[in-house]
Amino acid sequence: QKEVEQNSGPLSVPEGAIASLNCTYSDRGSQSFFWYRQYSGKSPELIMFIYSNGDKEDGRFTAQLNKASQYVSLLIRDSQPSDSATYLCAVTRGQAGTALIFGKGTTLSVSS
Amino acid sequence: GAVVSQHPSWVICKSGTSVKIECRSLDFQATTMFWYRQFPKQSLMLMATSNEGSKATYEQGVEKDKFLINHASLTLSTLTVTSAHPEDSSFYICSASAGTGATGYTFGSGTRLTVV
Numbered sequence: 001q002k003e004v005e006q007n008s009g010p011l012s013v014p015e016g017a018i019a020s021l022n023c024t025y026s027d028r029g030s031q032s033f034f035w036y037r038q039y040s041g042k043s044p045e046l047i048m049f050i051y052s053n054g055d056k057e058d059g060r061f062t063a064q065l066n067k068a069s070q071y072v073s074l075l076i077r078d079s080q081p082s083d084s085a086t087y088l089c090a091v092t093r094g095q096a097g098t099a100l101i102f103g104k105g106t107t108l109s110v111s112s
Numbered sequence: 113g114a115v116v117s118q119h120p121s122w123v124i125c126k127s128g129t130s131v132k133i134e135c136r137s138l139d140f141q142a143t144t145m146f147w148y149r150q151f152p153k154q155s156l157m158l159m160a161t162s163n164e165g166s167k168a169t170y171e172q173g174v175e176k177d178k179f180l181i182n183h184a185s186l187t188l189s190t191l192t193v194t195s196a197h198p199e200d201s202s203f204y205i206c207s208a209s210a211g212t213g214a215t216g217y218t219f220g221s222g223t224r225l226t227v228v
Contacts, residue, residue: 032215043205043219044156088155097209099146100217104155 006089006103015112019076023089023103030091033065034100035074037085044088079110114140116208118220125196125227133191133223135206143211145189147181150203162189196227
């Protein structure tokens with residue numbers, strides 16, 4: 001069974017802190033990795049994607065990928081109350097363009 | 113950017129009736145469409161993958177005769193929930209891709225189905 005595992009949380013951080021979200025996946029064939037943000041009753045919004053080992057930064061967000069450990073993480077710097085949402089980790093079932101398999105999501109709460 | 117229009121956004125139907133959900137790619141050719149279902153406080157569960165002009169590939173445990181998927185053109189895919197029952201009540205979301213090797217996935221806005 002190909003799975004994507006996330007800690008469901010809730011993860012609570014104070015405003016301005018760094019939020020660290022983690023994800024592990026079981027399929028070594030997965031080649032593309034995504035982080036989405038989802039609000040209740042809404043469709044997922046893309047935060048970042050990463051294909052290569054290492055770090056990728058985009059504004060306050062940094063995605064980290066370690067294929068050997070089958071581990072993906074998302075760091076949110078200077079967390080804001082508006083960042084409060086459920087964060088979904090998703091990996092492709094193989095190469096880019098194949099189906100995305102989602103984790104159960106981590107609920108982040110940023111308090112002001 | 114790429115847009116997928118999903119309709120209806122919400123629907124209430126009586127048990128035993130069928131409901132059709134449409135996803136249209138407005139400004140790109142959706143070679144592949146993925147259909148997901150999400151129950152409250154759960155993640156998106158992949159139901160099926162459809163390629164334009166081909167039969168859909170269903171995930172294990174998803175009844176292909178109950179969830180009919182049609183992907184007759186590069187811009188339109190439909191999911192029909194046949195003989196709906198209360199346990200089919202869920203949030204259904206489509207996601208379009210320009211095909212294998214494509215780097216982007218465009219999600220529809222989702223359809224909230226309530227079967228009474």
